[in-house]
Amino acid sequence: MIEHDSTFRDKVYGFVSQIPEGRVMTYGQLAVLSGHPRAARIVGQIAHFGPIDLPWHRVVNKKGGLARTFSFGGIEGHRKLLQQENIVIKDNTIEDIDRYIWQPK
DNA sequence: CGAGTGACCGCAA
């Protein structure tokens, strides 16, 4: 696990890579865990430019809504990827998101 | 180097 001289960005990478299948994390949650509670916005930015090998589709906003503009396959692609992991989505919003939230140890 | 933009969140009116 990378946690050392890691920048905010690197910490986000670390957490995202740990999200298990069928679970999700919110931008705000990642911001808090990475040491910048008000930087949820930046997490989105990092997600946009981040490495494709990380499961960015498991990162969603607090309302359970999907990203407004998803880099890979658009919002429909995003929805499909989540549904593949047995996550129920209604109107581009995850239903009862709280039960999918992943809390890293 | 400086300025602008952005996959968001929470509080105030």
Place this chain on the structure above:
DNA sequence: ATTGCGGCCACTC
């Protein structure tokens, strides 16, 4: 319930 605005880091031009 909706609307507006500040905060924050990474990246581009």
